Amino acid sequence: MKRLAALAGSLLLALTISSCGAATGPVGTWGDGYNTDKKPYLELALGQEQDANKAGFLTGSDGCNRLSGQWMMVDGELTFPQLGGTQMACEGTDTWLSKAASGTLDGDVLTVKDATGATLGTLDRRN
Numbered sequence: 066m067k068r069l070a071a072l073a074g075s076l077l078l079a080l081t082i083s084s085c086g087a088a089t090g091p092v093g094t095w096g097d098g099y100n101t102d103k104k105p106y107l108e109l110a111l112g113q114e115q116d117a118n119k120a121g122f123l124t125g126s127d128g129c130n131r132l133s134g135q136w137m138m139v140d141g142e143l144t145f146p147q148l149g150g151t152q153m154a155c156e157g158t159d160t161w162l163s164k165a166a167s168g169t170l171d172g173d174v175l176t177v178k179d180a181t182g183a184t185l186g187t188l189d190r191r192n
Contacts, residue, residue, distance in 0.1 A: 091136065091143055092121065095175045095188035096162075103128045103155070105162040107175070107188060109136050123148075127162035129155030143168040143175070161185045 091109050098104030107125035112135075119139075125132040127150065134148035144167045166180040173190035 091138055091168075091170060091175070094191040096125070096191065097189070098126055098128060103158055105186070105188065106191070107132070107162070107165075125162070127158075127160040129153055129158040129160050130163055132163060141169070143170065162188075 092111055094106060094108045096104065096106030098106035105126060105128045107123055109121060109123050111121040120135070120137045123132070123134055123136050123145065130151040130153055132148060132150040135146055137144050137146060145165050148163075148165055150163055162177060162185070164179045164185055165177045167178045167182070169176045169178075175188045175190070177185045177188065179185050
């Protein structure tokens with residue numbers, strides 16, 4: 066019984082540590098729009114040969130248009146060097162996320178900025 070309790074405690078500790086580490090980097094889904102229409106989101110994933118939480122690929126939506134490209138994290142600054150997407154016209158949708166050039170992380174909030182450094186909006190971490 067003591068072994069089982071020790072094993073359970075070790076597993077819980079390992080899961081807690083791994084989930085805390087994952088939440089510090091940009092990898093994951095940002096925004097409420099995942100699998101829904103008219104809400105912006107970004108999903109950041111690691112590339113095949115990339116260093117953890119340093120660079121990878123992204124997909125998402127600005128609420129109207131599909132987005133895809135790359136992301137990089139250098140000295141705490143997140144950049145989207147090759148962000149592209151469709152160019153559909155959607156009435157009543159603010160497509161601010163399609164202008165994203167960079168971002169900063171503060172806990173579970175991603176602040177998205179344009180090429181001039183002006184804040185466009187924020188996305189909360191989904192997972």
